Amino acid sequence: MASSQAAEEIADSLFTNYAGVAINVVVIYEHLTTSSMEVDVIWSRKLTSFTTILFLVNRYNTVVNSLISLVLLILPANGVVCYTGAINTISILISFIVWATFSAFRVYSINGRNMLLPVMVFILGLVPFGTNLYLTAMQILTTSAVEGICMMEWNLSETADDIVAVTTRASLILSDILILYITLSKTYSLYGSRGSSQVKSSLVKLLVRDGAFYFVSLLILHCVQMTLWIKNEFQTFSLFTTP
Secondary structure, eight states, X not given: OHHHHHHHHHHHHHHHHHHHHHHHHHHHHHHHHTHHHHIIIIIXXXXXXXXXXXXXXXXXXHHHHHHHHHHHHHSOOOHHHHHHHHHHTHHHHHHHHHHHHHHHHHHHHHTTTOSHHHHHHHHHHHXXXXXXXXXXXXXXXXXXEETTEEEESOOOOHHHHHHHHHHHHHHHHHHHHHXXXXXXXXXXXXXXXXXXXXXXXXXXXXXXXXXXXXXXHHHHHHHHHHHHHHTTOOGGGGGGTOO
16 A cells, blocks of 8 residues: 555656646747747837836746756756755746736726726735745745655645635636626727727737637636645646746
């Protein structure tokens, strides 16, 4: 029984590592293949727009996280590797702030610059930052290498872990639903307007097509992850919903 459980844990660990490598490689590949477009669209102009700076922070925070994670997955575990990996989780906290800010700005720009809904979206988007902040701090303080494996000497209780996971995903699901509702309701009224210009029509189509697809995809991923977590199945799925 013990040997079969150990074999299962090793198999889960290997799958997690393989999935991590695959995801990080895709992120790095996407960054390399779009770098020329980035130069043309971003770096050929003055960096005066807050949204442009936000985009760059998100882009380079993600790629740096992927590069470090990929290197750490390849290197044998030791004290430096384990501690660097723990420090690298700070980039995920940065991503939560960036995503919450981006979502709030999106709602603000298409909702007549009314502040109530953007603030609601921002607060909901920051819940994962709050729930992960303490976990990240404890991971940094208690991670060490034990017999070639990175181990954390502190863990949440099972009940607390479930509460954190459900709270985090529930807030993101509510945020996604709110953003989808605002995007579709506001852009539909513009799209139905007979007096709109071709440029406005194209912009509305872009918001509906790309924006709705993006947030519907996130909504589905968050719902699936919370369901799997509650059923205690395929916990590695979280790799596909965070950077």
